[in-house]
Amino acid sequence: MASTTDSKPLVWPITGCSAGFGKSLALLVLKAGHHVITTSRNPPCSPHLVKKVEELGGIWLPLDLTSSKEEMQKVVEQGTSKWGRIDVLVNNAGMSILGALEDFSEQEARLVMETNFFGPVKLIQTVLPQMRARHSGIIVSISSGAGVDPSPAMGMYGASKWALEGASQGFAKELASFGIRVLIVQPGAFTTNMMNAVTLTKKDASVDYKGTVVEKIVDVFRNSGNFKAPNDVEKGCQGIFEVVTGTGRGAGKEGHARLVLSQDIAQRTVEQTKRNTDALEAFREIWENTGHDSGVAKSTADIESEAGSR
Numbered sequence: 001m002a003s004t005t006d007s008k009p010l011v012w013p014i015t016g017c018s019a020g021f022g023k024s025l026a027l028l029v030l031k032a033g034h035h036v037i038t039t040s041r042n043p044p045c046s047p048h049l050v051k052k053v054e055e056l057g058g059i060w061l062p063l064d065l066t067s068s069k070e071e072m073q074k075v076v077e078q079g080t081s082k083w084g085r086i087d088v089l090v091n092n093a094g095m096s097i098l099g100a101l102e103d104f105s106e107q108e109a110r111l112v113m114e115t116n117f118f119g120p121v122k123l124i125q126t127v128l129p130q131m132r133a134r135h136s137g138i139i140v141s142i143s144s145g146a147g148v149d150p151s152p153a154m155g156m157y158g159a160s161k162w163a164l165e166g167a168s169q170g171f172a173k174e175l176a177s178f179g180i181r182v183l184i185v186q187p188g189a190f191t192t193n194m195m196n197a198v199t200l201t202k203k204d205a206s207v208d209y210k211g212t213v214v215e216k217i218v219d220v221f222r223n224s225g226n227f228k229a230p231n232d233v234e235k236g237c238q239g240i241f242e243v244v245t246g247t248g249r250g251a252g253k254e255g256h257a258r259l260v261l262s263q264d265i266a267q268r269t270v271e272q273t274k275r276n277t278d279a280l281e282a283f284r285e286i287w288e289n290t291g292h293d294s295g296v297a298k299s300t301a302d303i304e305s306e307a308g309s310r
Contacts, residue, residue, distance in 0.1 A: 010245070011083045013037040013076070015063060015123070016093025017053075018046045021142060021187070025090065025237040030056035032241065037079035037086075039063035040093070065093055065119025066111070072126045086127045088244055090140040091120035091164070096157040098221055099201030100214050104156055108201055116160035121167055128175070135179040138244055141168040145188045145265045149272045153217040172257050173304070181254060185240055186269075188262035190231040231262045 131137030150158025243250035
């Protein structure tokens with residue numbers, strides 16, 4: 001598997017580099033001596049940033065995650081032609097539309113899923129052939145606290161992140177035999193542009209949601225200038241870099257597939273895990289008694305275990 005112990009720098013395509021985690025991680029990686037293919041929907045919107053990336057040796061390419069797989073292939077080929085390979089794919093770009101789930105139009109729901117789930121999956125599929133051929137590579141899926149426990153008004157965003165996490169866990173099991181690592185990163189509230197970048201459903205919350213937690217959370221985003229995030233994006237990106245490269249605090253921990261990136265999400269993870277465990281115990285009498293009365297059939301877990309032991 002690729003690591004910083006290799007004689008050559010790693011090649012990192014990173015999506016969503018115009019701000020936030022994408023921007024900070026791209027600059028950190030470039031300054032560490034690696035190669036970066038930075039992407040965003042519209043690079044000319046960030047001319048000074050594009051120039052800075054290029055001065056550090058990176059390249060910047062336009063990429064819309066709602067575009068076709070063929071368009072993504074062109075971007076990957078452009079990046080690969082410069083350095084010959086892809087080592088670390090970081091699926092960072094994303095978007096959010098907030099509101100009560102029943103107020104979402106089909107178009108709004110599809111846009112969230114296309115950007116946060118189908119786009120990253122298509123990009124992963126595009127880079128996998130060359131990673132499999134080399135038996136080396138790392139795929140990083142940037143999820144969210146909503147991938148742990150979505151707040152009210154963030155259900156659709158949470159659905160897209162849960163889908164990305166589920167696919168990433170599936171990829172991790174399928175690709176392990178090819179020496180490819182998959183890492184799910186779960187950031188909490190960081191000082192990024194997300195608060196200003198989110199949009200709300202075109203349909204206003206119905207009267208029944210007035211005064212509920214849904215309205216209160218939407219109001220927080222409407223008045224995002226008053227919101228102060230507790231976490232520093234630069235520190236978060238340093239953590240991602242160390243875990244991906246197996247250096248510093250990430251040394252010797254390559255076997256772990258999930259990186260909780262802030263104290264607020266760590267606490268939500270503990271609470272969600274407890275709720276799951278409590279439910280497991282509450283319904284033990286049911287799930288312990290669903291098997292066939294005659295004989296024992298194999299489950300997918302049995303098949304997976306047998307395959308892994310060969």
